[in-house]
Amino acid sequence: MANVDYPDPVRALIVHLKQLPGIGPKSAERIAVWLMQQGEEVSTPFSEVMESAGREVIECRLCGFFSTHEKGCAVCDGLQRDGSLLCVVEQPTDILPLERSGAFRGHYHSLRGRISPLDNIGPEELRIRELLDRLRAGAFTEVILALSSDVEGEATANYIAELLRGIEGISVTRLAQGMPAGGGLESADELTLMRALQGRVGLG
Ligand SMILES: [Zn+2]
CATH class of the missing domain: 1.10.8.420 (RecR Domain 1)
Known part of the structure; x- marks a missing residue:
């Protein structure tokens, strides 16, 4: 049957x-x-x-946010952005919560992930070379690392901070503690994000 x-x-x-x-x-x-x-x-x-x-x-070839062939990228093409600030996030989806917090009007750079040896994700798999290219172009003076506060996020932040030490004229800061571990920025409320941005601290 x-x-x-x-x-x-x-x-x-x-x-x-x-x-x-x-x-x-x-x-x-x-x-x-x-x-x-x-x-x-x-x-x-x-x-x-x-x-x-x-x-x-x-994917916007500059910041890694979502864009369209027709209209380009709403972040990179946006008016009245502070061209001296660059906020580094893990995922393009982390950009919107930061935008909604209203506390940041600089530019963004999505890494498309974070260093995670267990998942075979090393620095080469991330948009780190693109980050260095943008910084060497010379307009940015501060890089804010807005990565999650778990082990992998920490490892990624340390790796990038170390790389940026070699670039003249750039100070590296990170979000104040209190960001969710692992869950990404999407799970943080706007007030928390605003405080984390305002209370950012310098890295070495
Ligand atoms: Zn963009």
């Missing part, structure tokens, strides 16, 4: 949905069935926005 299963297009949809973060097999099945039941009125615009996000959104 043949097993009865969903038709192939639904099974294919479930396979793709299961790849999404936080979506297990049960949720994938539920979403796929819901989409099918809504029909083309919902599924067509859904697939269109997904396709255009995948096609148009790129």
Whole structure:
């Protein structure tokens, strides 16, 4: 006796949905069935926005934030930014919480991760060369390390601070203590971020 299963297009949809973060097999099945039941009125615009996000959104080659081919980067192209301050974060998603805190109007640099030997992530895997290139161009006078306060974040901060020692005219600071460990800046509230920025401390 043949097993009865969903038709192939639904099974294919479930396979793709299961790849999404936080979506297990049960949720994938539920979403796929819901989409099918809504029909083309919902599924067509859904697939269109997904396709255009995948096609148009790129990583800004300067700061690493999300940008689009058409409109560029809202951070790097933004007006009235302090061109002497550069805030280094782990992920592009760390930029928005800092922006929302209202306490920082300089520029950003996302590393796209942090040094993590267990995950085979060394300095070469991060956007550190790009960081050095930006600093050597000469406009920045202070680099603020806004990395998480766990072991890997600390190791990354120390590594970068050591590298920057060799660059003339740049002082290196870090956020005041109290940043969440590991969870990234997204999990910090705006007031905490504002205080952490205002209370930043110099590194050697
Ligand atoms: Zn940018």
